[in-house]
Amino acid sequence: MSLMAIERTISAEAQSVSDEVQNWSLRPTTLDEFVGQRDLIERITIAIEAARGRNEPAEHILLHGPPGLGKTTLAHVIANEMGSTCYTTSGPALTRGSDLVGTLTKLAPRDVLFIDEIHRMPVAVEEYIYPAMEDFRVDVQVDSGLNARTVHIPIKPFTLIGATTRAGLITSPLRGRFGITHHLRYYEIDDLLCILRRSAALLSVTLDDAPLRDIGARSRGTPRIANRLLRRVRDFAQVRTAGRVTSKVVEDALTLEGVDRLGLDHLDRSYLKVIGTTYRGGPVGLEAIAATLGEDSGTLEDVVEPYLLQIGFLARTRRGRQLTIDGAKHVGVELSPDTDGLFFDES
Ligand SMILES: Nc1ncnc2c1ncn2[C@@H]1O[C@H](COP(=O)(O)OP(=O)(O)O)[C@@H](O)[C@H]1O
Numbered sequence: 001m002s003l004m005a006i007e008r009t010i011s012a013e014a015q016s017v018s019d020e021v022q023n024w025s026l027r028p029t030t031l032d033e034f035v036g037q038r039d040l041i042e043r044i045t046i047a048i049e050a051a052r053g054r055n056e057p058a059e060h061i062l063l064h065g066p067p068g069l070g071k072t073t074l075a076h077v078i079a080n081e082m083g084s085t086c087y088t089t090s091g092p093a094l095t096r097g098s099d100l101v102g103t104l105t106k107l108a109p110r111d112v113l114f115i116d117e118i119h120r121m122p123v124a125v126e127e128y129i130y131p132a133m134e135d136f137r138v139d140v141q142v143d144s145g146l147n148a149r150t151v152h153i154p155i156k157p158f159t160l161i162g163a164t165t166r167a168g169l170i171t172s173p174l175r176g177r178f179g180i181t182h183h184l185r186y187y188e189i190d191d192l193l194c195i196l197r198r199s200a201a202l203l204s205v206t207l208d209d210a211p212l213r214d215i216g217a218r219s220r221g222t223p224r225i226a227n228r229l230l231r232r233v234r235d236f237a238q239v240r241t242a243g244r245v246t247s248k249v250v251e252d253a254l255t256l257e258g259v260d261r262l263g264l265d266h267l268d269r270s271y272l273k274v275i276g277t278t279y280r281g282g283p284v285g286l287e288a289i290a291a292t293l294g295e296d297s298g299t300l301e302d303v304v305e306p307y308l309l310q311i312g313f314l315a316r317t318r319r320g321r322q323l324t325i326d327g328a329k330h331v332g333v334e335l336s337p338d339t340d341g342l343f344f345d346e347s
């Protein structure tokens with residue numbers, strides 16, 4: 001990923017250790033504190049209550065959706081509500097099947113094992129997980145050659161929670177072993193306002209709903225971004241306005257960060273402008289845009305396009321990316337009606 005993409009204030013990914021630490025303190029710990037995603041929370045509440053009544057672990061849960069929407073947070077909330085411990089690992093950290101044996105065998109009944117980026121888990125590990133999920137058992141290979149045999153070790157009934165930003169990359173046998181599968185959506189502005197109110201209180205910043213709403217509007221529907229922008233505004237206010245935060249202060253602070261009223265930054269705007277001017281609105285192939293911008297096409301696809309598609313500034317057609325009228329307007333490009341049908345090749 002290019003530097004430009006990594007250092008974005010509006011990146012939905014955690015950016016650094018300190019970013020994560022700051023977020024940690026703002027994390028909700030109970031289902032009541034978890035804002036938004038009402039349908040998911042209702043499903044989880046029922047599942048947890050039922051499981052507790054039967055003294056069983058909650059069903060295995062697969063959470064998918066864009067980064068920064070609360071997947072990791074929710075895994076910890078669920079463990080907390082079950083009165084159990086959450087053990088965390090991630091797909092890329094697991095290389096051999098046996099990497100999980102230690103953790104699986106030390107789980108207490110009803111504990112949660114959280115596997116982040118589960119789509120990046122190697123096949124060998126995946127096969128290890130199946131008997132654990134289905135029969136609460138790990139199969140360990142001992143000896144080799146003629147003496148090779150498999151020992152079955154029973155483990156305590158637990159809940160596996162998997163999180164992924166790429167649901168399409170999960171194999172169907174794995175997906176089929178989750179009792180609950182749910183897609184997290186971008187948050188509505190009212191939910192973001194709620195989250196920001198709580199975060200502001202925890203960070204001891206006093207501000208009205210109007211400036212909070214302005215921050216929410218620039219957060220791309222993403223709590224992680226909302227919290228980060230709030231911290232930028234807090235710093236700005238502390239240094240420039242003796243801590244007073246108004247809508248104007250939010251505007252100034254975030255303009256300084258290159259974040260506009262819709263939460264778009266320099267990279268988003270360059271992307272839109274390239275399609276609008278160089279390629280006259282498109283359709284144009286992703287590779288051509290990437291080459292013009294000097295960016296990696298995967299980065300554009302993962303971190304720039306999803307939000308532009310979401311807010312209707314960009315359309316993905318069979319022939320390539322196309323700017324919508326709203327998208328063009330936002331970057332001050334006039335689309336001439338006769339360019340429709342012009343196509344710039346991938347090459
Ligand atoms: N529903 C929510 N209510 C309040 N805060 C939230 C919510 N979802 C996410 N957050 C905040 O956003 C941050 C990022 O969430 P996280 O769970 O790490 O996202 P993901 O794992 O989906 O990338 C958390 O630290 C938390 O402060």
Ligand SMILES: [Mg+2]
Pocket residue numbers: 068071072073116163
């Ligand atoms: Mg996460």
